[in-house]
Amino acid sequence: MLEKVFNGSAIDLLMHAIGQGKPKPEEIEALEKFIQEKKKQHNNE
Numbered sequence: 001m002l003e004k005v006f007n008g009s010a011i012d013l014l015m016h017a018i019g020q021g022k023p024k025p026e027e028i029e030a031l032e033k034f035i036q037e038k039k040k041q042h043n044n045e
Contacts, residue, residue, distance in 0.1 A: 006012040014031075023031075
């Protein structure tokens with residue numbers, strides 16, 4: 001589905017999902033933590 005609908009772009013999928021409503025503060029916090037972990041992983045490569 002990701003390939004067909006969002007041309008393989010995870011960021012487009014995420015932006016679409018968040019843009020469909022008002023995310024709860026804890027959802028935003030979870031996304032921020034996830035992004036920070038991905039940044040750490042990327043920097044350690």
